Amino acid sequence: MSEAEKKSIGVAGAVAPIRIVVADDHPVVRFGVKNMLESEPGFEVVGEANDGDDAITQSLELEPDILLLDLQMPRLPGLEAMRAIMSKSPRVKILLLTSTISTQQIIEALQIGARGIVLKDSVAADLPKSLRAVLSGDYWIGGERVVNLVAALNELMKQAAATSDKKTYGLTPRELEVVTCIVEGCSNKDVAKQFAISEETVKRHLSNIFDKTGVSTRLELALFAIAHKLVTLEN
Template sequence: MANRETRFSTGSVPSADNGSASSSPRLRILLADDHPVVRIGVSNMLLHDASFVVVGEAANGEEAISRTVELMPDILLLDLQMPRLPGLEAMRTIMNGSPTVKIILLTSTITTQQIIEALQVGARGIVLKDALTDHLTTAIRAVSSGDYWIGGRRVANLVNALHELMQQNAKPDRKTYGLTPRELDVVGCIVEGCSNRDIAKQFSLSEETVKRHLSNIFDKTGVSTRLELALFAIAHQLVAPRP
């Protein structure tokens, strides 16, 4: 990903309690990222906003933990991928020892499963590095006010957000080619090398019924032999893999 940190825009100064930003306590921010250019860029952007103050920096996961304990910032901007200790592992330790800090993960890329894990551990926001200029200050304000920042938007209800993410992360239903549950059972037996007699005995069926099931299965899958059916079933994941 091309670095965009040298082209940060300045954020607007928010009002708080109907007063000016200069009369309100500034948010104390700790920045943890192993790339100096990112730390410099983010620091420069935040310095231009009177509502933020960068109180320290860290270059790896272990430093992020020690500096958080030492400085007790309001917000920790934490890189997901860092040397010595990855961001998620550092966050676990930090949340055990300093649960009041609000953590926003900075990352170049992240999977839905990682987002779910990060939120469950205690992250309050996730900001992609290629969207820093558009989202970072807004995300900080959202998180500092008690909301979450997920997928480039402010989220007030974490439970609903996690439910949506888990639905997105769910594996799609496998294609069954119109096979009934019993026909899928028969397919599983064919993959295991069972004879018609074995299948009949296992499911308390007559061999004629098994033959009828096989005929229907052949029609639905477009195969014509037991070997072709077994290969088709494995290739299309019609049967669960054996441990």
């Protein structure tokens, strides 16, 4: 039995719920995550935060078991908020929630003290499993439970080194896959079907891609991707 599980058992033998704070600047995300967790046995959302400063305040005041922390938030970004929380309340286990994250950011987050990363695309499938992994003392990286953090960090560093020579303009692996689909002439519906995500998620990916590459249309994106070798064209 993990320390978190032992801690949650009261004198009468009843298991107290795992206390969670959800920090995300989008109310819809907070609402969805809260509803999902409260439908799962053993979890209780005890607080919500809409920016990095609020996440720090709630974590220190409520002392939750787990903080679900959005990587990109106003006033104070997730990594900076995490640094502040870990320096004052290292007992809190932090899982990052994010739409996009680079390998280098994953490495930095784990080095600061994050227990894992959950992509928002995969929340429905991964969140309960990731929480249980973290509560048992393990980590959650790349959509799976990780026991050996040192080995995982070494592998991530190898990946970062292998891709450092290729300029990707900050695009995540999933965004690069979407770019490839656009070059191949896929519609948003086609992309959504291929990756089992919603068309709204595809639109968000495209918005992020446009911002990072400085283009404004799908045609411009396709030309940019070919010119900068973001995709490999088959003969």
